[in-house]
Amino acid sequence: MPATHGGQVHEWARMHSRDVNEVLDFSANIHPFGPPDGVWQAIHTALPQIRHYPDASHRRVREVLGRRLSVDPERIVCGNGAVEAMECVLRVWRPRRVVVLEPAFGEYAAIARRFGIPVASVTMWTEQTYRHGPSLHAAAAAPIRPGDAVCFNHPHNPSGFAWPRSAWEGLVRTWLDAGAFVLVDESFMDFLADEAEYTALALGEHPRLAVVRSATKIFAIPGLRFGYAVVSPDVARRVAEERDPWSVNTLAQAAAAAAYLEDEFLRETRHWLAQERARLDAAWREALPAWDRLPGQVNFYTVRLPSQAMARAMARRLAEQGILVRLCGSFTGLSDAVWRLAIRSPEENDRLLDALRRLAVE
Numbered sequence: 414m415p416a417t418h419g420g421q422v423h424e425w426a427r428m429h430s431r432d433v434n435e436v437l438d439f440s441a442n443i444h445p446f447g448p449p450d451g452v453w454q455a456i457h458t459a460l461p462q463i464r465h466y467p468d469a470s471h472r473r474v475r476e477v478l479g480r481r482l483s484v485d486p487e488r489i490v491c492g493n494g495a496v497e498a499m500e501c502v503l504r505v506w507r508p509r510r511v512v513v514l515e516p517a518f519g520e521y522a523a524i525a526r527r528f529g530i531p532v533a534s535v536t537m538w539t540e541q542t543y544r545h546g547p548s549l550h551a552a553a554a555a556p557i558r559p560g561d562a563v564c565f566n567h568p569h570n571p572s573g574f575a576w577p578r579s580a581w582e583g584l585v586r587t588w589l590d591a592g593a594f595v596l597v598d599e600s601f602m603d604f605l606a607d608e609a610e611y612t613a614l615a616l617g618e619h620p621r622l623a624v625v626r627s628a629t630k631i632f633a634i635p636g637l638r639f640g641y642a643v644v645s646p647d648v649a650r651r652v653a654e655e656r657d658p659w660s661v662n663t664l665a666q667a668a669a670a671a672a673y674l675e676d677e678f679l680r681e682t683r684h685w686l687a688q689e690r691a692r693l694d695a696a697w698r699e700a701l702p703a704w705d706r707l708p709g710q711v712n713f714y715t716v717r718l719p720s721q722a723m724a725r726a727m728a729r730r731l732a733e734q735g736i737l738v739r740l741c742g743s744f745t746g747l748s749d750a751v752w753r754l755a756i757r758s759p760e761e762n763d764r765l766l767d768a769l770r771r772l773a774v775e
């Protein structure tokens with residue numbers, strides 16, 4: 414069965430009888446230098462509180478987020494990861510259909526299936542159009558009806574593409590004017606240096622608009638889990654009535670409240686990423702010029718290998734060396750010839766390139 418998500422590190426450890434900490438994982442897009450010290454400290458400090466139920470109102474972390482984003486904390490829905498935040502919003506919206514712009518993160522359709530909501534797919538990008546990246550024009554051609562919920566993933570997974578607001582604001586407003594719901598999944602937005610020019614938070618409050626972000630990638634806490642949605646106060650109130658009150662545990666709340674105060678960590682991250690992305694562009698051109706590489710704009714990128722058979726064989730050989738890559742065959746429109754790769758530390762990125770160079774000449 415093809416993996417529908419990256420980060421299959423536990424499966425790798427079981428299969429190779431190794432420890433999960435020995436893996437070098439390029440298949441999930443997690444910050445290689447996190448979590449920041451303040452987050453470790455906050456978790457440590459909060460440990461004795463696990464003898465109590467978590468704060469079901471998520472008050473502290475919502476206050477921190479409200480200040481950070483300049484939005485009313487009453488508009489913030491916290492989740493056990495961005496996926497739970499999305500699930501909470503879709504449960505309250507109850508759309509007629511969930512419209513997925515493919516290829517897309519698999520959980521939009523999975524949540525819809527859990528709620529018995531039909532899924533409509535709209536193709537933005539395929540292997541044939543690989544070099545152009547995902548097309549907003551293709552997304553604009555989607556027939557959107559009142560009551561649909563459009564899931565717009567931005568920056569886009571798996572391409573890593575992001576578009577300034579001027580490129581898509583009209584489209585999102587058209588969807589809203591047509592009576593649709595719009596869920597903008599900005600789970601990778603915090604990696605963008607000039608996020609203010611890209612984020613849908615600038616569109617302001619609308620009862621059918623939700624902007625979702627994740628702490629799990631940028632602060633490297635996928636195992637602890639925290640994400641949130643910014644919605645209208647009314648939707649947030651209804652979510653509170655319909656959800657599991659304790660799904661966001663005490664340690665996750667403490668970690669997130671500390672994480673979203675880490676301005677210096679975010680500044681350093683964006684600085685490091687700009688440098689490493691430029692270095693990787695040159696390193697890839699030199700090491701494997703025959704592979705199509707699309708750099709994207711955040712902390713991951715894609716490459717297209719000469720064939721699917723070669724891509725699968727190489728991924729297997731890499732896994733034997735403890736290196737995981739994300740084969741994209743489970744994304745609608747793409748095959749396993751396309752890989753998605755996280756940007757890790759310079760040493761780790763070089764280790765991947767060295768391994769690939771050696772395998773490519775075998």
Ligand SMILES: Cc1ncc(COP(=O)(O)O)c(C=O)c1O
Pocket residue numbers: 493494495496497518566570598600626627628629630635639640
């Ligand atoms: C686009 C996108 N949104 C959301 C998520 C999940 O985020 P979380 O771990 O916060 O649930 C992922 C994870 O890969 C993702 O790629």
